[in-house]
Amino acid sequence: xxIGELADATIVFDLDGTLVDSAPDLVRxxxxxxxxxxxxxxxxxxxxxxxxxxxxxxxxxAAEFHGVTFGPERLDQxxxxxxxxxxxxxxxxxxxxxxxxxxxxxxxxxxxKLSVCTNKRTELSNQLLDALDLSKWFSAVIGxxxxxxxxxxxxxxxxxxxxxxxxxxxxxxxxxxxxDVGAARAAGAPVIIVSFGxxxxxxxxxxxDVVLDRYSELTPACRRLxxxxx
Numbered sequence: 113x114x115i116g117e118l119a120d121a122t123i124v125f126d127l128d129g130t131l132v133d134s135a136p137d138l139v140r141x142x143x144x145x146x147x148x149x150x151x152x153x154x155x156x157x158x159x160x161x162x163x164x165x166x167x168x169x170x171x172x173x174a175a176e177f178h179g180v181t182f183g184p185e186r187l188d189q190x191x192x193x194x195x196x197x198x199x200x201x202x203x204x205x206x207x208x209x210x211x212x213x214x215x216x217x218x219x220x221x222x223x224x225k226l227s228v229c230t231n232k233r234t235e236l237s238n239q240l241l242d243a244l245d246l247s248k249w250f251s252a253v254i255g256x257x258x259x260x261x262x263x264x265x266x267x268x269x270x271x272x273x274x275x276x277x278x279x280x281x282x283x284x285x286x287x288x289x290x291x292d293v294g295a296a297r298a299a300g301a302p303v304i305i306v307s308f309g310x311x312x313x314x315x316x317x318x319x320x321d322v323v324l325d326r327y328s329e330l331t332p333a334c335r336r337l338x339x340x341x342x
Contacts (some may be wrong), residue, residue: 119223122278126287127230129310136205141198160310166231203243211327216249218331228253229272251276264294302337
């Protein structure tokens with residue numbers, strides 16, 4: 113690997129289920145929110161399949177398991193309650209995935225700009241990254257509230273690339289769900305899926321260019337994909 117080889121590249125990461133295994137803290141906040149409605153708790157494995165579209169959708173889907181639908185006003189109230197509960201205890205059990213620190217270091221040493229594109233709110237994303245000492249790696253963190261249209265809309269992905277100082281033509285998306293694949297594809301960028309994240313389907317069937325089983329494979333995969341770009 114050559115130092116500076118990726119100096120014109122931007123590597124964009126999803127957050128929950130890609131950089132960080134945050135489900136244990138998310139399920140605790142979700143279940144505390146469901147308690148406000150007297151609804152049964154949701155299991156951790158179910159929450160892992162709900163995370164990709166953001167907290168509001170997660171609350172909706174958890175309630176639908178029990179045949180409950182909230183009106184817009186009550187959903188707003190529960191969403192606000194969830195945010196406060198989660199913010200107060202955001203990283204008790206959340207951890208970076210094995211190998212991610214080494215992979216971020218490799219990419220940075222090769223000159224790549226790193227960015228986060230997440231359907232989590234920006235301030236919560238920054239809080240979580242700060243708590244896990246990950247913020248130092250990223251030139252930009254673009255949450256769902258920082259754009260008009262969130263993932264899978266390509267605007268979100270483009271913003272994450274451009275606000276880090278990069279170009280979509282020389283970028284790669286790293287994610288774990290069909291939402292990440294959709295955003296990258298719509299923007300015209302290659303995409304890598306991690307098989308150990310919060311996949312909402314079989315990782316091999318999401319249509320990614322590469323499926324990774326471990327982060328030691330990330331830098332070589334990014335190099336291959338970028339070398340194939342015109």
